[in-house]
Amino acid sequence: QQQVKQSPQSLIVQKGGISIINCAYENTAFDYFPWYQQFPGKGPALLIAIRPDVSEKKEGRFTISFNKSAKQFSLHIMDSQPGDSATYFCAARWSKTGANNLFFGTGTRLTVIP
Amino acid sequence: KAGVTQTPRYLIKTRGQQVTLSCSPISGHRSVSWYQQTPGQGLQFLFEYFSETQRNKGNFPGRFSGRQFSNSRSEMNVSTLELGDSALYLCASRTGTTSYNEQFFGPGTRLTVL
Numbered sequence: 109q110q111q112v113k114q115s116p117q118s119l120i121v122q123k124g125g126i127s128i129i130n131c132a133y134e135n136t137a138f139d140y141f142p143w144y145q146q147f148p149g150k151g152p153a154l155l156i157a158i159r160p161d162v163s164e165k166k167e168g169r170f171t172i173s174f175n176k177s178a179k180q181f182s183l184h185i186m187d188s189q190p191g192d193s194a195t196y197f198c199a200a201r202w203s204k205t206g207a208n209n210l211f212f213g214t215g216t217r218l219t220v221i222p
Numbered sequence: 223k224a225g226v227t228q229t230p231r232y233l234i235k236t237r238g239q240q241v242t243l244s245c246s247p248i249s250g251h252r253s254v255s256w257y258q259q260t261p262g263q264g265l266q267f268l269f270e271y272f273s274e275t276q277r278n279k280g281n282f283p284g285r286f287s288g289r290q291f292s293n294s295r296s297e298m299n300v301s302t303l304e305l306g307d308s309a310l311y312l313c314a315s316r317t318g319t320t321s322y323n324e325q326f327f328g329p330g331t332r333l334t335v336l
Binding site: 142144149150151152153154157197199209210211212213214215 | 226264265266267270278280312314324325326327328329330
C-alpha cells in the first residue's frame with residue numbers, strides 16, 4: 109500500500125518555466141513533509157520541508173504548497189534551470205514517536221530543456 | 223565535515239548467497255537508517271539503529287538484518303539473496319531521534335543479484 113502518491117512520474121519543462129510536482133497522502137497522523145532531490149549516482153538530499161501548521165513554505169526558487177484538508181502537498185520550482193534536472197521525491201513522516209519511518213512517493217524525473 | 227560513506231559502492235552476487243553492506247555515518251550522528259530503492263517500489267524504509275539498538279523496522283522479511291557498532295557505524299546483511307533484492311541500498315544518518323532531526327543520505331550501494 110502506497111502511503112504517499114506522487115505525480116507525474118516524469119516531467120519535461122523548458123528553461124525558465126515552472127515545474128510542479130504533486131503528492132497526496134492518506135494518513136492524517138503524518139506531520140512532517142520533506143522533499144528530496146536525487147541526482148544520478150547520489151543519495152537523496154533534502155531540498156525543503158514543511159509541517160502541516162503552515163500552508164506554504166518558500167526557499168529560493170522552491171516552494172511547498174500544503175493543503176491539509178485535501179491531504180495534498182506540492183513542490184513548485186520557479187524559473188527552472190537545466191541544473192534542476194533530477195529525480196524528486198516527496199515524503200511523509202509520523203513524528204510522534206521520533207521514529208524515522210519516512211514514507212516516500214515513487215519519484216518524479218524532471219528534465220529541464222535549455 | 224565528511225558525509226555518509228557506504229562501502230562497497232557496487233556489488234554483484236548470485237541467488238542464495240548472502241551479503242553485508244557497510245555504512246559510516248557523519249561524525250557525531252548516532253542514528254543510522256537503511257532504505258531500499260528500486261524502480262518499481264521506490265524508496266522503502268528497512269530499519270533504524272540508534273545507540274546500537276534497532277529502534278524501528280520496516281516491512282521486510284527476516285532475511286534483512288542489521289546492526290550498529292559502538293562507533294555508530296552500521297552494517298546491513300541480506301541472507302539467501304533473491305533476484306528481487308537487486309536494488310540501491312541507501313544509508314542515512316542523523317544526530318538523534320527527536321521528531322524533526324533531519325537525515326543525510328549516503329551515495330548508496332548498488333546490489334545486483336544474478
